[in-house]
Amino acid sequence: MSFQDFPWQHWAHLRGNQSALILGDDSLTWRELCQRIDMLAGGFQQQGVREGQGVVLRSKNSPEMVLAFLALLQCGARVLPLNPQLPDALLEQLLPDLTISHALTFGAPLSVANINSLTLEEGERFQVAWQPSRFASMTLTSGSTGLPKAAVHTAQAHLASAAGVLAVMNYDTNDSWLLSLPLFHVSGQGILWRWLLAGGGMVVRDLHPLNDALQGCTHASLVPTQLWRLLEQSQPLALREVLLGGAAIPVELTQAAQAKGIHCWCGYGLTELASTVCAKRADGLPDVGEALSGREVKVVNDEVWIRATSLASGYWKAGNVAPLVNAEGWFATRDRGVLNGNRLTIIGRLDNLFFSGGEGIQPEEVESVIAKHPAVKLAFVVPVDDAEFGQRPMAVVEADDDFDLSLLTEWLQGKVARFQQPVRWLRLPDEIKQGGIKISRAQLKLWVERVA
Ligand code: 4YB
Known part of the structure; x- marks a missing residue:
């Protein structure tokens, strides 16, 4: 699938009256979504946001945040979604090198010099041209030591990530994926881009309690602890398909979930790869399956190496994009792994x-x-x-x-x-x-x- 317009515009042309997004109690069709994005993009443009600029979006998931994210993409901005819990002292160290011109924060304003505050307001319809090779996002990696790094992805890389997952998981126009993980993490962004690629449904609501949030949703992405907690509940569970990842996935967990009728997918993903790299339907074995289409995996001296169309363009550092690949052209993950045929098992982090x-x-x-x-x-x-x-x-x-x-x-x-x-x-x-x-x-x- 290749888009000629921003994906939401594509779906609005094709099936404008179909429900696209559930925001709390509100439901938007693709056409209504486009109208909202057009005006919010206009508001950002009026406040000085220009193509190629870095814009912080500091928020936990919310309807406003999702709309702002899309409107900033429609302005051609390079969006840096930030965990609101990151301390100001860290941001003061980090942001100067990330070339940020504006920040939209829901809550306390950013106290970092030379960054203009934005508000969410409507203006006259605005967009730059859809350009899949434009930088769309910067996502902070959670390295074990030192400052986090900002992995820069184009829209094309995010869509390549989504395509690989959708080639194995069934998720289409009649399905809805709960935005069950934060957009400041790739796991949340992965949900957004799969929704945009498939033209399916996405649900954005308060996640507590999780089982209430899941009502009417066919899909969710969860880290193993979230699924454990969900399974402890006695109420019937609404969830049909769950993509697990982010940490080791115990076989006991997927078996307990399957016994309650939840189909589990085991995934292995990384920030640099825009989420999932390998995935399989849970099958009682501890591996994470084979590389999805568009990805290649090999193990060199116990370390997992990856080559993929979803790989970030690099880490952003003071206007430069430092490549991620080694001399052989691969991204060395620092994960220790073993391949059995094409199936990968993650043993742990080499650094641990x-x-x-x-x-x-x-x-x-x-x-x-x-x-x-x-x-x-x-x-x-x-x-x-x-x-x-x-x-x-x-x-x-x-x-x-x-x-x-x-x-x-x-x-x-x-x-x-x-x-x-x-x-x-x-x-x-x-x-x-x-x-x-x-x-x-x-x-x-x-x-x-x-x-x-
Ligand atoms: C693992 C691991 C595994 C990652 N076994 N270690 O959409 C998805 O793929 C998704 C769905 C549900 C929950 C999370 C996701 C993710 O994207 C996870 C992506 C992620 O965790 N990125 S990260 O940069 O924060 O951490 C990457 C590291 O996490 C890897 O290098 C591994 O060490 C570890 N990890 N999946 C064991 N199945």
């Missing part, structure tokens, strides 16, 4: 590997065993410094409230090697759970060092 008494410990390998305990929902293994061993593993788990964590030591015996046995068990604190869609290991390590 640590040594204890000379033995290598890949935390994710131990975590996946601990997570099999029925009382455990989420497990992390982090290194703590030790005079004798160099480092030793400590476990931080989310488990049923009335479950005694000390029982895990004995339960784990024989299931992992002795050197992999955590020397202590801690409960995952609420303070770590807040923020983005993932638990930050760096933050977790700092917390463990503080309390242990």
